[in-house]
Amino acid sequence: TQTVSQSDAHVTVFEGDSVELRCNYSYGGSIYLSWYIQHHGHGLQFLLKYYSGNPVVQGVNGFEAEFSKSDSSFHLRKASVHWSDSAVYFCAVSASSGSWQLIFGSGTQLTVMP
Amino acid sequence: EAGVTQSPRYAVLQEGQAVSFWCDPISGHDTLYWYQQPRDQGPQLLVYFRDEAVIDNSQLPSDRFSAVRPKGTNSTLKIQSAKQGDTATYLCASSLRWGEQYFGPGTRLTVL
Numbered sequence: 001t002q003t004v005s006q007s008d009a010h011v012t013v014f015e016g017d018s019v020e021l022r023c024n025y026s027y028g029g030s031i032y033l034s035w036y037i038q039h040h041g042h043g044l045q046f047l048l049k050y051y052s053g054n055p056v057v058q059g060v061n062g063f064e065a066e067f068s069k070s071d072s073s074f075h076l077r078k079a080s081v082h083w084s085d086s087a088v089y090f091c092a093v094s095a096s097s098g099s100w101q102l103i104f105g106s107g108t109q110l111t112v113m114p
Numbered sequence: 115e116a117g118v119t120q121s122p123r124y125a126v127l128q129e130g131q132a133v134s135f136w137c138d139p140i141s142g143h144d145t146l147y148w149y150q151q152p153r154d155q156g157p158q159l160l161v162y163f164r165d166e167a168v169i170d171n172s173q174l175p176s177d178r179f180s181a182v183r184p185k186g187t188n189s190t191l192k193i194q195s196a197k198q199g200d201t202a203t204y205l206c207a208s209s210l211r212w213g214e215q216y217f218g219p220g221t222r223l224t225v226l
Contacts, residue, residue, distance in 0.1 A: 004156075036217075043118070043205055043217035044157070090156050100212045101170070104156030 002027045006105035014113045021076040021108045023091030033074040036090045086112045118218035126224045135191045135221045139208030149205040196225045
């Protein structure tokens with residue numbers, strides 16, 4: 001069974017701060033991991049994904065994520081946030097054994113204060 | 115390129131009423147997904163299609179929910195007799211095979 005855990009329901013930072021949103025997964029086979037962003041009242045937008053190779057992947061708008069097999073983690077980071085980054089961020093895992101269905105975490109609400 | 119479109123954007127029902135949600139995927143995308151997203155939770159897959167065929171509907175409450183994609187393009191998700199527990203946002207997504215999924219804006223359903 002694949003599970004995705006996002007331990008922080010809410011994160012609040014100030015504009016210009018760096019931020020890390022945490023994601024841990026539980027699965028032992030071939031997987032790929034992704035992050036999505038959801039602004040209030042909108043659908044999800046893809047940010048980035050990892051399947052293999054360089055464990056640090058770059059996404060849109062200055063986001064990056066780092067895969068760690070030893071920690072079973074795929075944390076999302078941004079060096080300097082903007083107020084427009086305020087949104088809910090979802091981590092997702094999918095696996096070949098699950099027909100590549102996306103399993104989402106519960107989400108982290110990021111609030112960026114001016 | 116137009117994105118995934120959904121209608122209606124909002125629906126409010128009494129328990130026991132029926133409702134249908136419509137999704138128009140991105141042109142050329144052969145795979146279409148319906149997700150249920152309860153408030154403050156991540157999306158959960160209900161059903162997905164490859165062209166007009168249902169690939170997996172194991173998470174669809176079959177006694178009250180149904181989904182079709184008759185021509186392999188647009189899709190309709192129907193709730194026959196809504197319950198308060200169905201209150202959620204219903205998201206449609208499409209992709210080309212196992213590629214990146216593109217999501218529509220969702221339909222926010224409230225069942226009173």
